[in-house]
Amino acid sequence: MKLTCPLCGGQMSERKIDYEFRKKDKYIVVKNVPAFVCVECGEQYFEPEVVEKILNSDIEKEGRRVTCLEEVEVNYAAL
Numbered sequence: 001m002k003l004t005c006p007l008c009g010g011q012m013s014e015r016k017i018d019y020e021f022r023k024k025d026k027y028i029v030v031k032n033v034p035a036f037v038c039v040e041c042g043e044q045y046f047e048p049e050v051v052e053k054i055l056n057s058d059i060e061k062e063g064r065r066v067t068c069l070e071e072v073e074v075n076y077a078a079l
């Protein structure tokens with residue numbers, strides 16, 4: 001699968017990168033997420049089903065009970 005960067009028209013190469021987002025009181029970092037990264041400008045593209053899998057998973061249960069913003073790291077392969 002070949003993708004072209006929507007910003008600069010450069011070539012997107014397949015990589016495993018971190019997907020970071022904030023959910024409720026947690027700052028979640030998902031490691032080794034398959035994505036496409038522009039070799040020219042670094043623009044990142046995640047496929048919709050990848051993002052959906054992350055957002056629909058029970059990542060919160062992986063983390064400890066917290067009262068304030070906490071960073072939670074999970075591996076995409078473990079979802």
Ligand SMILES: [Zn+2]
Nearest residue numbers: 005008038041
């Ligand atoms: Zn680009």
